[in-house]
Amino acid sequence: MIAFVGAGSGAADLITVRGQRYLEEADLIVYAGSLVNPALLDVKKETCEVYNSALMTLEEVLDVMVRAEKEGKKVVRLHTGDPCLYGAIREQMDALDAQGIAYEYCPGVSSFCGAAAALDAEYTLPGISQSVVITRMAGRTPVPERESIRSFAAHQATMVIFLSTGMLPRLQEELIAGGYPKDTPAAIVYKATWPDEKVCRCMVESLAETAKRENITKTALIVVGRALDGEYDRSKLYNPSFTTEFRQASEGGRENG
Incomplete structure (x- = not known):
């Protein structure tokens, strides 16, 4: 076997x-x-x-x-x-x-999960993003044009970008050209969950500058999106005003919800 x-x-x-x-x-x-x-x-x-x-x-x-x-x-x-x-x-x-x-x-635990843990992040925050785009820049391995960074950026969903640390100047250009505002929160997570893990928070417009300053050239994930901000809507699942299959909304919760 x-x-x-x-x-x-x-x-x-x-x-x-x-x-x-x-x-x-x-x-x-x-x-x-x-x-x-x-x-x-x-x-x-x-x-x-x-x-x-x-x-x-x-x-x-x-x-x-x-x-x-x-x-x-x-x-x-x-x-x-x-x-x-x-x-x-x-x-x-x-x-x-x-x-x-x-x-x-x-199956195993993907590094994009490890990066979320390193960032103390939830990629799918209510009212901010309910989708995660996992992709990469085109390099020696091509990417279909319909899956370009620029086309995905138009959605402004949370994006986790693999295998692209060596192309950050072009990556940030494509992210901005596609629709992410320059001040969109971003992070470079080097060797997530390894002993020498490093987390560098920045904005989309400073991705390349941050990587250069920190001397990060490979073995890193790029995370982009407002999910890295502190603002979001409260989840409905645990809201007292919300009825689920397992729990009825409370009277007080209905009044406050």
Whole structure:
């Protein structure tokens, strides 16, 4: 059996219980060494083989995993965060499907969740934003034109931007051109939940300047939106004037609501 496992957002203890069990039982681990916290490998067996996929091609990764699986070994493909986001996981699963090799998928805590924790933020504040756009700038990997930063910015929803720290001057231009006011709150979250995590709050117009000042060039998420402000509407769910499936609105609450 091959298990694709999300490593979590950075801190070694933010992997899921199931994911840690897979690591403990693995005979072979292929991990994304450029992004995954190596401390996660501390739980592996002494006899476990370990490969760093940062130094490998897709074909080499598949060859290692398939060989081990055919030898009856338990294999873990350890991806950063949750591999559903920019994990290049589909091509691996398709290749295994073509060979009739079974696999499982263990989700992980994405770094965009880790960034929210670092910011003490709720991305979906009532009256401010009820949507989260997870996207990236076009670079060597293209982005469909219909999904450009500029087109998403027109909605002024909360936006979490991956893989774009090295393109901040152009990113802030696109955000502003798309519709975010220059003074829209923003943040650069470097290595969310890692021991050396750094949070830099700024505005959209100062993203590039902030990153330059803090010497942040990679391994960071960009968060943009009024959800980073302090103003929002009270949620209805816990409002005494609001009836739910489990609770009737109180008389006093109706008067005050």
